Every structure is written in C-alpha cells, then in structure tokens.
Amino acid sequence: MSARLRIGYIPLVDATLLLAAERFGFAAAEGLELELVPEVSWANIRDKLNLGILDAAHMLAPSAIAASLGLGQVKSALVAPVALNLNGNAITISTSLRAEMDDLLDGDPADPAVTAAALGRIARGRLRNGLPQITLGHVFPFSTHHYQLRLWLRSGGVDPDQDVNLVVLPPPFMADSLKNGQLEGFCVGAPWNSIAVASGHAVMLHLGCDIVPDAPEKVLALRAEWQARHAEPTARLIRAVRRSAQWLTQPDSKRPAASMLADTGLFGASEELLLAILRGSLVTSPGADPRPAPDYIRLGPETLAPDPAHAAWLVDRMAEAGQLANAREAREMAAATYRPDLFAAATAG
Structure with missing residues (x-):
C-alpha cells in the first residue's frame, strides 16, 4: 500500500x-x-x-x-x-577582507588559527578607530555553521560574542548579502560558498572539515x-x-x-558547478585551480x-x-x- x-x-x-x-x-x-x-x-x-x-x-x-x-x-x-x-560547510569571506587579512597573517594561511588571529587584529583595530564591527553570517542559532564559526574565531583568540557581529540569514541569501556589503563573511553549506566565489567577490577561506573533521x-x-x-x-x-x-x-x-x-x-548555479561539488573539486578563490576536497x-x-x-x-x-x-x-x-x-x-x- x-x-x-x-x-x-x-x-x-x-x-x-x-x-x-x-x-x-x-x-x-x-x-x-x-x-x-x-x-x-x-x-x-x-x-x-x-x-x-x-x-x-x-x-x-x-x-x-x-x-x-x-x-x-x-x-x-x-x-x-x-x-x-x-560536512558540507565552508567559511567564506569577501575578497576585500581577505586582502586586509593577508597583510596581518603570521604563519600558514591554511591554518584556521592563523587566519582567525589576523581577523582578530582587524577587529580590534576597528574597535580602536570607532569603525563598524566585522559582520559574519550563519544560518541558524542552532547550527553546526554557528559552532564552526565560533570554534574558528576562538582558535585565534577572537571572542565571537564581543569582537565580531554574528547574524543569522537563510542560506540562499548569503552570497548576495556578501556581494552587497551587508556581510564580510559567512559560514554556509554547499553550494552557496561556491556560488559566492564564482561571483568574483568571495574567497572560500576554510572548509568546515578543516575545522571539524566529519x-x-x-x-x-x-x-x-x-x-x-x-x-x-x-x-x-x-x-x-x-x-x-x-x-x-x-x-x-x-x-x-x-x-x-x-x-x-x-x-x-550551473550543472558544472554542482557537479564539481559532488566530485569534491572546489574552486576556492576567483580564477584559482580547483582544490581536491574529497x-x-x-x-x-x-x-x-x-x-x-x-x-x-x-x-x-x-x-x-x-x-x-x-x-x-x-x-x-x-x-x-x-x-x-x-x-x-x-x-x-
């Protein structure tokens, strides 16, 4: 029946x-x-x-x-x-924030603690100069995306409740919100990170599995x-x-x-972009060669x-x-x- x-x-x-x-x-x-x-x-x-x-x-x-x-x-x-x-998530930031971070990196940029520490230097500098906080998006208060963001930030000595502004947005709105300058970064599931990178305005900084395997x-x-x-x-x-x-x-x-x-x-998104995700082959920055990520x-x-x-x-x-x-x-x-x-x-x- x-x-x-x-x-x-x-x-x-x-x-x-x-x-x-x-x-x-x-x-x-x-x-x-x-x-x-x-x-x-x-x-x-x-x-x-x-x-x-x-x-x-x-x-x-x-x-x-x-x-x-x-x-x-x-x-x-x-x-x-x-x-x-x-798995399936990634932390993605604007190309402009990535450029700002590059000048402050102290160590391997593939290390989440290194990039988080650089972000912390930017956040504290903005606070000293009376500038708006860095705003980062995640999809829901009770989500692995939220927790991965917090783990990443804390690994570099950044207080996620004080040093940055964490906000909630539905996944389909993330890429456009970053492109429009409402966000400077986010943690979201596939394919929205890849879509943001394909727009030319974003860099996939860390895969979620780089922070929390499985x-x-x-x-x-x-x-x-x-x-x-x-x-x-x-x-x-x-x-x-x-x-x-x-x-x-x-x-x-x-x-x-x-x-x-x-x-x-x-x-x-194109079929080819979605196919690359399913095959574990990710373009993490505009114009870059794909990164194998099985x-x-x-x-x-x-x-x-x-x-x-x-x-x-x-x-x-x-x-x-x-x-x-x-x-x-x-x-x-x-x-x-x-x-x-x-x-x-x-x-x-």
Whole structure:
C-alpha cells in the first residue's frame, strides 16, 4: 500500500539524497510518494514540522536536538533516524577582507588559527578607530555553521560574542548579502560558498572539515509521536534514502545528480558547478585551480546511521555558545533524538 509523505527541505547540496529518492524512483520502489517542499529558512522548516504541516524534514542536526530540548521554541520531541550527511560547510569571506587579512597573517594561511588571529587584529583595530564591527553570517542559532564559526574565531583568540557581529540569514541569501556589503563573511553549506566565489567577490577561506573533521550536519527529522504512529512508512523512507546513498556512490551517478539539482531552479548555479561539488573539486578563490576536497561533503551510505556521539558533541557546542545551562542533562535527551535503532531495524536483512 502506497503512502504519501510531505517533506520540507532547504536548497542545499545535502538535500541530494531526498531529492534523488523522489527523482530516480527509490521512494517509489519502497511504496512511497514524496512531496518535496522547498522552504526559505530553517525556522520555517522547524515550525512547519512542529505543527504537522510537514511529515518529515531535511533539518539541521542541532535544530532537531534544540526542538526536543525546547530551546528557543515550543518544545517538540523529534527523532532523527537518518544522518543525511557529514560536512558540507565552508567559511567564506569577501575578497576585500581577505586582502586586509593577508597583510596581518603570521604563519600558514591554511591554518584556521592563523587566519582567525589576523581577523582578530582587524577587529580590534576597528574597535580602536570607532569603525563598524566585522559582520559574519550563519544560518541558524542552532547550527553546526554557528559552532564552526565560533570554534574558528576562538582558535585565534577572537571572542565571537564581543569582537565580531554574528547574524543569522537563510542560506540562499548569503552570497548576495556578501556581494552587497551587508556581510564580510559567512559560514554556509554547499553550494552557496561556491556560488559566492564564482561571483568574483568571495574567497572560500576554510572548509568546515578543516575545522571539524566529519562534523554532523543535516538529519532526516520526524515528530516522535508521528513516527510512532507511522513506523512502516518511516522504515520505507529510511530505505529509500539508503538506496539514494548507494546509487550516489557509483561513478556515473554524479552527473545526473548535478543535473537534478540544477533542474530545481533553486540555486541559480550551473550543472558544472554542482557537479564539481559532488566530485569534491572546489574552486576556492576567483580564477584559482580547483582544490581536491574529497571529504568536503559526505553523502555516502556509511554516514547514514545517526551517531549518538555526534549528538553529545553538539550539546557541548550548545553549552559553549551559552545556549543551555546543563549539558549533562541535555545529553540524554539529545541521545534520545538520534535513533540509530530505527535505522538498523529498517535496513536489517
């Protein structure tokens, strides 16, 4: 018996497995009809899932945990039976800020601590001269992007709460906001860093995996009570996503996946740019040769089972950011959000 599921997502490369499940028939093979709904912001995703407007969602892993903890919103117990990807972010800055930093680097510019220290020198100089702070964007308060920015800044002695101005913007707005001078840098997921570089106004300073190897990113999230009432459709959805991930590992799958992403019309990016991301070949500054980056975004079947250790790591980052008071108590709820048991049961045999 076929089941229809309404699933929200943000236009990002790490939504590939869900999009491929619908486009290439992996969901249909499991008896599912997917209605994939593009959303503008992570707040929209969170609220529509909580209200039952969506059955499931492509969701920031920390946001799913925050919802279950009742942080910054109405408390809503969520479960994450699939980790849709690891990695996928980058810290990107304007070409003008990069030029300013180059004069102040003291060490290897590939070292995040070195670039953060240079940024700190600029930030303190602006403060002394009464100039506006450096404004850096991230996608949501409860996001790995936010935590990677904070880890990068602190590695160079920069106080993320005092020395710079951190603001939230939806991913599709990042590149234009930097081009217009509203931001001087941001941390966002693919493809928006590459789009900013392609515009000629930005430099990809550090990949997220340079700061946190194998960082937890997006999960497939469902309301716990909905999942309990729809165990079989949930299992089918898990298997459909696994089929997508297995397909994406095949050498000849990257081109049709990139074409699928381009066909959405949501990125304003060429198929070739999207293909390069899927192949792990990144142009990090205008006119530069591509950088091999095989771990930039990991979408393979080996990453799908949600790891409770990732949930604990995210709770610790929330505590460091001042978003919760008692990390020890929060870890138990976070572990209950990550559900490798559901993944294992659906894919057994």
